[in-house]
Amino acid sequence: MQQEEFTVLEGTVETIVYHNDDSGFTVIEVNCGGELITAVGELGSLGEGEEVRLMGQYATHASYGSQFRAATCEVKLPATAGAILKYLSAGAIKGIGPKTARKIVEAFGDKTLEIIEKQPELLSEVNGISQSKAKQIENDFKKVFGIRTVMAYLKRFNITPYYCIRAWKKFGPMTIDVVNENPFALCSDDIGLAFKATDEISRALSLPTDAPARILAGIQYELSAANRNGHTCMLYAKLVERAQQLLDVSTDEIENVLYEQNQAQTIVTEQIGDAEYVYLPQYYDAERFIACRLSLIIKSIPDTMKSYDEDISRLEAEKGIHYERLQKKAIAMALSNGITVLTGGPGTGKTTTIMGIIELYKRMGKKVLLAAPTGRAAKRMSELSGYEAKTIHRLLEVEYSKGDQPSFRRNSRNPLNCDVIIIDEFSMVDTLLFESLLSAVRLSCRIVLVGDSDQLPSVGAGNILHDLIQSDCVPTVTLTEIFRQAAQSLIVTNAHDIINGEVPQIEVKDNDFFFIKRDLDQIAQTVVSLCRDRLPKAYAYSPLWDIQVLCPSRQGELGTAALNSKLQASINPKQADRPEVKSGPNLFRLGDKVMQIRNNYDIIWTRDDGENGAGVFNGDIGIIESIDRPAQLLTIRFDDRVADYTFDQLIELELAYAITVHKSQGSEYEAVIIPLAKPMQNLYYRNLLYTAVTRAKKLLIILGAPETLSYMVGNNRKTYRYTNLQQFITDEVLG
Numbered sequence: 001m002q003q004e005e006f007t008v009l010e011g012t013v014e015t016i017v018y019h020n021d022d023s024g025f026t027v028i029e030v031n032c033g034g035e036l037i038t039a040v041g042e043l044g045s046l047g048e049g050e051e052v053r054l055m056g057q058y059a060t061h062a063s064y065g066s067q068f069r070a071a072t073c074e075v076k077l078p079a080t081a082g083a084i085l086k087y088l089s090a091g092a093i094k095g096i097g098p099k100t101a102r103k104i105v106e107a108f109g110d111k112t113l114e115i116i117e118k119q120p121e122l123l124s125e126v127n128g129i130s131q132s133k134a135k136q137i138e139n140d141f142k143k144v145f146g147i148r149t150v151m152a153y154l155k156r157f158n159i160t161p162y163y164c165i166r167a168w169k170k171f172g173p174m175t176i177d178v179v180n181e182n183p184f185a186l187c188s189d190d191i192g193l194a195f196k197a198t199d200e201i202s203r204a205l206s207l208p209t210d211a212p213a214r215i216l217a218g219i220q221y222e223l224s225a226a227n228r229n230g231h232t233c234m235l236y237a238k239l240v241e242r243a244q245q246l247l248d249v250s251t252d253e254i255e256n257v258l259y260e261q262n263q264a265q266t267i268v269t270e271q272i273g274d275a276e277y278v279y280l281p282q283y284y285d286a287e288r289f290i291a292c293r294l295s296l297i298i299k300s301i302p303d304t305m306k307s308y309d310e311d312i313s314r315l316e317a318e319k320g321i322h323y324e325r326l327q328k329k330a331i332a333m334a335l336s337n338g339i340t341v342l343t344g345g346p347g348t349g350k351t352t353t354i355m356g357i358i359e360l361y362k363r364m365g366k367k368v369l370l371a372a373p374t375g376r377a378a379k380r381m382s383e384l385s386g387y388e389a390k391t392i393h394r395l396l397e398v399e400y401s402k403g404d405q406p407s408f409r410r411n412s413r414n415p416l417n418c419d420v421i422i423i424d425e426f427s428m429v430d431t432l433l434f435e436s437l438l439s440a441v442r443l444s445c446r447i448v449l450v451g452d453s454d455q456l457p458s459v460g461a462g463n464i465l466h467d468l469i470q471s472d473c474v475p476t477v478t479l480t481e482i483f484r485q486a487a488q489s490l491i492v493t494n495a496h497d498i499i500n501g502e503v504p505q506i507e508v509k510d511n512d513f514f515f516i517k518r519d520l521d522q523i524a525q526t527v528v529s530l531c532r533d534r535l536p537k538a539y540a541y542s543p544l545w546d547i548q549v550l551c552p553s554r555q556g557e558l559g560t561a562a563l564n565s566k567l568q569a570s571i572n573p574k575q576a577d578r579p580e581v582k583s584g585p586n587l588f589r590l591g592d593k594v595m596q597i598r599n600n601y602d603i604i605w606t607r608d609d610g611e612n613g614a615g616v617f618n619g620d621i622g623i624i625e626s627i628d629r630p631a632q633l634l635t636i637r638f639d640d641r642v643a644d645y646t647f648d649q650l651i652e653l654e655l656a657y658a659i660t661v662h663k664s665q666g667s668e669y670e671a672v673i674i675p676l677a678k679p680m681q682n683l684y685y686r687n688l689l690y691t692a693v694t695r696a697k698k699l700l701i702i703l704g705a706p707e708t709l710s711y712m713v714g715n716n717r718k719t720y721r722y723t724n725l726q727q728f729i730t731d732e733v734l735g
């Protein structure tokens, strides 16, 4: 088609007649001054009410008659109140449905879009739009228009909208230039496109395979993968081997890039002890910082040798309690040392000891802060201690997302105002979070870290509790006695047996720990009937709130994926009045129990008391309260908070009737059901079983074969994590 033959057609999109997501082929009706003209072409994703400027030709189609065939399509924002109303009502901006659209357009008329763009705060003057909702609309508006161009460009490389949005968030208007120059920028942690996908773009753009940018991306990709698997670093030799397989370039080329990037401080390579390690700088810096800071704390607050015996005895008399020897030792240590680690299994008196520490510090007039890594753990700490406990993120006043990592308002320039800080469930704290925590406390602040070192390590990279204890430099007390009350519970005593390598008692029928012998093909059905009928009937447990199925694995017939479909179908079946939405392999239905599967610091929530905040975290579980298809919004209640998800955020959710043991860390449930399949060596091991069992408060049911249980208890595979924190601490403290 010659340029001079083009005709220009301008008007408002009246109707989207057809749109093919894969090819972008679209048929629209354009309102050109009252006349409706059908236009076709690869027009990208358009919204009804949008003003378009099409260039192309009129042609006659054998079946459909006269049509305008567009070669190019420019989108302009709708200008008149009517067009804007149509545009917004059609769901162009997530969070605005037809009703809200009408209210906004009635208030601002032709200027509506200008107001959304330039003075979005005025939106909250419209009845029914809160400040947080106004903020959300502003963000969506910016996003919709910016990413449209990016999506159109990246579509040719089969990049889905999800990654386009993340790329746009990171690079904004520079996105296309960045991709053309270095497509590997898309596999950074905060965008997360797989290396292979970026490599394909690189190939399509005919970029050289031995380009240093490609090799660096491959190295970073391998290191990030190691971080996601819990390691803070990799052995140099292992990294080179992995990168070589991934990139198919010579070892020399990889080593050259490693050398140069080490010089440029983009990557850290260092000989530590007998081996050479490679780090992404943030993990190296974090481990070095933690070690240095701990050493300063350990050295700068000398043990006063003051005896706290009298204070503890007085407290015992007042509270009518007798602390056992190690509890007294822990209290005294926490009162005299800059940092103390308190560890022990279930029922060994950790919480009781924390209470003693808080009480005595309060009597000295000290300001004590309590925190835990998850909302549930913090809530439990509050309930048990009677003092407010916050999540560590909340305590540090998480602010905004910088890539995938949070930023905290409490930091070295603005430290927490307290004399003592006590962290519970410390086994769940990862390297980066501990670095942030230590940055935000003054050197004079006393730190007490409490956790069970036999639990699975943190989801994020690092093995902090283990490394601190193993360094032998951080004052530590391990509680071992199981107290009488706790000793009556088979959940508690069996958990101790398991961690000691002894097969638990499974014959007792009148306690809180049950083993139901079942053949493999009967287990799923029994899990369903326990959740739906038997436990609600016998104990009045809610299948949504009280019962949690914990699986070693995601895969297989007894993995979370398969069990969730079965449990959803029986607990929350398809019904005419229950809207549904599909996202990837998942189908979400009103009333479903769901779990957030990655940290998202942007999702805005409202607490029941009206407080607003941002951030939903990996492992948070909630119930779907509404699904609004026109507005493409899904609302989830997480305990006392409610958060809105746009449909494109649903890939961060999974059904949560059944979750993996790894995801259950730090949470407790009234009743836990553990279905055991045929043992897979990787996932059927002692610490995992122990973690699962200790999640149950009142009732635990294990289903499967006794041999599988014995196998797990006997499999003492340790979750090995590559970190050098232990070494760094020893060097700093003793060196």
Ligand SMILES: Nc1ncnc2c1ncn2[C@@H]1O[C@H](COP(=O)(O)OP(=O)(O)OP(=O)(O)O)[C@@H](O)[C@H]1O
Binding pocket: 321, 322, 323, 324, 327, 344, 345, 346, 347, 348, 349, 350, 351, 352, 353, 483, 484, 485, 486
């Ligand atoms: N010195 C003590 N004398 C008598 N009972 C105690 C003592 N210390 C703790 N207990 C009791 O033992 C039980 C377990 O204690 P606590 O909750 O402090 O342990 P925990 O280690 O925090 O357990 P979990 O990790 O399971 O929460 C509680 O009922 C508590 O009241």
